[in-house]
Amino acid sequence: MNWLLLLSLATAIPSPPPGVQGFVSAEDLMILCEPQDDSSALCLGYLVGALDQLLARQARRPAARHTLCLPKGLTAEMMRDNVMDRVARDPRRRPQAAAEAIRQAVEAEYPCRASGAPDAR
Numbered sequence: 019m020n021w022l023l024l025l026s027l028a029t030a031i032p033s034p035p036p037g038v039q040g041f042v043s044a045e046d047l048m049i050l051c052e053p054q055d056d057s058s059a060l061c062l063g064y065l066v067g068a069l070d071q072l073l074a075r076q077a078r079r080p081a082a083r084h085t086l087c088l089p090k091g092l093t094a095e096m097m098r099d100n101v102m103d104r105v106a107r108d109p110r111r112r113p114q115a116a117a118e119a120i121r122q123a124v125e126a127e128y129p130c131r132a133s134g135a136p137d138a139r
Contacts, residue, residue, distance in 0.1 A: 044105050044119035045112040051102050062094045065101060068120045087130035100127045 042050075042064070051061035076084050104123040105111050111119045 042116040043112065044114055044116050047116040047119070048102060048105055048112065051098060062098060064116065065098050065120060066094050068117045069097065069124060071117075072121055072124065084130045085125050086128055088128050092128075097124065100124075 047061070047064065050064065051058075072086060073088075076086055101120055101123040104126065105119050111122070
């Protein structure tokens with residue numbers, strides 16, 4: 019009888035949730051950011067808005083817990099190229115929310131050292 023209870027519990031465990039879903043997927047953002055004159059401003063606006071939101075959320079945490087440190091001289095176009103390159107290299111990121119893909123890319127590309135300063139590259 020115990021084996022039946024264990025089997026019931028084992029099959030009742032939900033599977034892990036899929037990647038974070040969002041209004042705009044990373045795939046949608048890739049299409050939006052393809053080199054086209056009419057959508058480049060929208061692409062950059064989405065990326066900069068997502069980055070500003072990440073920085074605002076990070077500002078509420080102590081400096082020791084900051085995960086994102088932007089280097090001086092970084093432009094929106096440089097950030098776009100870095101983010102889009104990371105998304106293009108990893109097809110598993112494409113169905114997830116664009117904002118989550120941006121967070122993962124910029125935290126990997128622009129990490130902080132222990133002091134809260136940009137990582138030296």
